[in-house]
Amino acid sequence: MKKFIKEYLPYLLIIILVILFKRYVMSPVKVNGTSMMNTLHHGDIMILNNSAYYFNDIKRFDIVVIKEDNEYIIKRVIGLPGEKVEYKNNKLYINNKLIKDNYGKAKTDDFKYKVEKNSYFVLGDNRTNSMDSRVFGSFKKKDILGKTNLIIFPFNRFGTKN
Numbered sequence: 001m002k003k004f005i006k007e008y009l010p011y012l013l014i015i016i017l018v019i020l021f022k023r024y025v026m027s028p029v030k031v032n033g034t035s036m037m038n039t040l041h042h043g044d045i046m047i048l049n050n051s052a053y054y055f056n057d058i059k060r061f062d063i064v065v066i067k068e069d070n071e072y073i074i075k076r077v078i079g080l081p082g083e084k085v086e087y088k089n090n091k092l093y094i095n096n097k098l099i100k101d102n103y104g105k106a107k108t109d110d111f112k113y114k115v116e117k118n119s120y121f122v123l124g125d126n127r128t129n130s131m132d133s134r135v136f137g138s139f140k141k142k143d144i145l146g147k148t149n150l151i152i153f154p155f156n157r158f159g160t161k162n
Helices: 001-023
Strands: 026-030 045-049 063-068 069-081 083-086 091-094 097-098 111-114 119-123 143-154
Touching: 001 026, 063 119, 069 083
Parallel strands: none
Antiparallel strands: 026 045, 045 143, 063 069, 063 143, 069 119, 083 091, 083 111, 091 097
């Protein structure tokens, strides 16, 4: 038994450390669909920073990964807790103040939404082809798994995207 423990304990510890690292620090995530075009493309593989919001607040325009049922979706934060989000004439207003939105690449239909406490309003950059907070409503902070902006594959798209 001692020989077994001595031989296999290092491997067991490595496996445990890898699992903990993947769960709590960083893990790969794959972009599915075209809702974040032109920023992100279908099939891009990115690094999810699971620890990004342990000590920092979620900021407007962060790209986040959200758990929705049994699916992971990648969207951009538009509205913060308690804010009133409105699109009018393809322009973003937060609490009735015009905010420059450099990310929406398609026409955004007019809407108004009041973000709940401890929740965030998210949109895809490809606004005409995105299932986002306009459909699902705002997302609780606990459903946001972390921040992502680093593409690691394909190699011709390697780098950070904002």
